[in-house]
Amino acid sequence: MTELDFxxxxxxxxxxxxxxxxxxxxxxxxxxxxxxxxxxxFAGIVVCHDVLDDPRRVIRQNGDSASQNR
Known part of the structure; x- marks a missing residue:
């Protein structure tokens, strides 16, 4: 079994x-x-306490490079 970094x-x-x-x-x-x-x-799995709003906030603060990395 493979261990995933999170x-x-x-x-x-x-x-x-x-x-x-x-x-x-x-x-x-x-x-x-x-x-x-x-x-x-971060190349692993990110677990967050608020999954609905947080991804948009991270993308806004990181600019266009966030959408290019996903």
């Missing part, structure tokens, strides 16, 4: 609309701040 990603949405969303990896029992580019570039 990470748990959490975010805090900026409801003011200023684009100050925060992204975190939950890794080795700790939160580590990250950015949209790192999320898009």
């Amino acid at each position: 990470r748990l990603m959490l975010f805090v949405k900026d409801f003011t609309g200023r684009g100050a969303d925060l992204f975190y990896w939950f890794f080795d029992g700790q939160l580590q701040e990250t950015d949209a580019t790192s999320i898009v570039e």
Whole structure:
């Protein structure tokens, strides 16, 4: 059986609309701040607590390169 690399990603949405969303990896029992580019570039499976809105936010913050990587 093949083991897949995965990470748990959490975010805090900026409801003011200023684009100050925060992204975190939950890794080795700790939160580590990250950015949209790192999320898009991660080659494994990303598990998130909010699957409906988050992909659009990551793509917006990462620009056109996000759609080219998928």
